[in-house]
Amino acid sequence: MLRILKLTDYAAGLLARLARNAGERMSAQALAGEVGLPLPTVAKLLKTLTRAGLVQSTRGANGGYGLSRPAEKISLAEVIAAIEGPLALTECTAPHGKCSVAEKCLTRPHWQTVSRAVQHSLEAFSIAEMAGPRNPASPVNLLQKE
Numbered sequence: 001m002l003r004i005l006k007l008t009d010y011a012a013g014l015l016a017r018l019a020r021n022a023g024e025r026m027s028a029q030a031l032a033g034e035v036g037l038p039l040p041t042v043a044k045l046l047k048t049l050t051r052a053g054l055v056q057s058t059r060g061a062n063g064g065y066g067l068s069r070p071a072e073k074i075s076l077a078e079v080i081a082a083i084e085g086p087l088a089l090t091e092c093t094a095p096h097g098k099c100s101v102a103e104k105c106l107t108r109p110h111w112q113t114v115s116r117a118v119q120h121s122l123e124a125f126s127i128a129e130m131a132g133p134r135n136p137a138s139p140v141n142l143l144q145k146e
Contacts, residue, residue: 005083008080008083010042011045011083012076015054015055017035018055018067019128021066025062025065030064052081054068054082071128072126074127075124077119
């Protein structure tokens with residue numbers, strides 16, 4: 001089963017909360033309360049997201065955390081990469097993957113195509129969209145080819 005890590009899901013939630021409070025700084029404690037996560041988890045994620053350049057921290061009385069750029073410019077692919085590393089659906093699609101049967105594998109080029117399609121989809125989906133309401137009038141059809 002393909003599954004995003006729980007910490008990645010939490011990170012997307014933190015970024016979505018910061019997106020909804022655009023322009024305002026939030027403390028780690030306030031964020032923890034808003035999203036219902038323990039403060040140590042939020043602090044760890046904020047540190048990782050700051051290192052990845054997705055979040056900025058400001059010290060002082062009016063300090064806190066905010067997005068490093070507009071939410072429309074932060075993709076879900078970046079969030080996943082910040083928490084989990086590069087996307088790779090199979091060993092042969094990993095940046096430095098070591099597959100012992102890669103030379104004779106019939107499915108390798110197809111997995112690379114699938115991996116690129118997933119990557120492009122995640123790059124096209126922004127934190128602004130994650131922060132906004134889901135539009136029930138436009139359901140997602142995962143089986144539809146573009």
